[in-house]
Amino acid sequence: xxxxxxxxxxxxxxxxxxxxxxxxxxxxxxxxxxxxxxxxxxxxxxxxxxxxxxxxxxxxxxxxxxxxxxxxxxxxxxxxxxxxxx
Amino acid sequence: xxxxxxxxxxxxxxxxxxxxxxxxxxxxxxxxxxxxxxxxxxxxxxxxxxxxxxxxxxxxxxxxxxxxxxxxxxxxxxxxxxxxxxxxxxxxxxxxxxxxxxxxxxxxxxxxxxxxxxxxxxxxxxxxxxxxxxxxxxxxxxxxxxxxxxxxxxxxxxxx
Numbered sequence: 602x603x604x605x606x607x608x609x610x611x612x613x614x615x616x617x618x619x620x621x622x623x624x625x626x627x628x629x630x631x632x633x634x635x636x637x638x639x640x641x642x643x644x645x646x647x648x649x650x651x652x653x654x655x656x657x658x659x660x661x662x663x664x665x666x667x668x669x670x671x672x673x674x675x676x677x678x679x680x681x682x683x684x685x686x687x
Numbered sequence: 688x689x690x691x692x693x694x695x696x697x698x699x700x701x702x703x704x705x706x707x708x709x710x711x712x713x714x715x716x717x718x719x720x721x722x723x724x725x726x727x728x729x730x731x732x733x734x735x736x737x738x739x740x741x742x743x744x745x746x747x748x749x750x751x752x753x754x755x756x757x758x759x760x761x762x763x764x765x766x767x768x769x770x771x772x773x774x775x776x777x778x779x780x781x782x783x784x785x786x787x788x789x790x791x792x793x794x795x796x797x798x799x800x801x802x803x804x805x806x807x808x809x810x811x812x813x814x815x816x817x818x819x820x821x822x823x824x825x826x827x828x829x830x831x832x833x834x835x836x837x838x839x840x841x842x843x844x845x846x847x
Contacts, residue, residue, distance in 0.1 A: 602750070602772070603732045603814030603846035605707055606822065610730055610812065611844050613827035615714035619834055621730075623844040626689040633707035636844070637715055643688040646775035649845050650792070653783035659792050663843065664801060667727070670718045670841050677715035 608634035639680040725840035728806035732814025733787035734770025742769035749818025755811040772815040
């Protein structure tokens with residue numbers, strides 16, 4: 602349900618003029634709810650930023666997500682996949 | 688990788704019949720400035736509660752859709768987990784709250800110059816909300832009002 606919850610909050614923020622990027626753990630729910638900008642991450646529930654105690658891995662996910670906001674080619678409902686390096 | 692196969696059978700059956708709420712039309716706000724100039728806020732649905740604030744109420748039918756304001760100087764170790772879901776492993780995010788509410792990481796990204804600055808307030812929701820009408824009608828707009836007041840340029844949303 603967490604995936605839907607953040608997708609709905611993101612939509613409200615966008616309606617009010619704040620750009621968003623929303624991490625998603627389940628691609629099927631991302632495709633159903635349609636957050637404005639979604640980055641699907643291939644990690645288990647409870648591990649949205651990859652691994653505990655691994656600052657660089659966590660920041661890699663965040664950088665990749667935030668870069669989506671700066672991509673002028675994306676359109677509403679953009680959903681991309683995060684591919685970890687390790 | 689997260690799959691529904693790791694969930695209990697009762698949860699899987701519930702999800703199979705569940706009517707997901709679709710954002711339609713999908714709202715869209717373009718980023719107005721470079722990332723390095725942006726004030727960025729976090730919105731996590733990990734159910735973390737900062738010190739001195741009430742835990743999320745597990746008894747609310749359909750899920751507690753209220754939110755907690757998390758000041759940017761909050762240390763991750765001060766957050767307490769009150770997410771009601773038993774459908775995910777809580778141990779990692781309890782050991783390292785940055786995994787689901789990256790307060791330290793976003794400061795580091797600002798220090799590195801990747802972002803302009805960290806917003807003064809972040810938002811914490813408890814994502815196990817099966818009946819999201821209150822969330823959509825009241826709690827999400829109220830959260831948005833906080834970020835608007837803080838002149839946030841960009842928000843990163845993190846589920847668990």
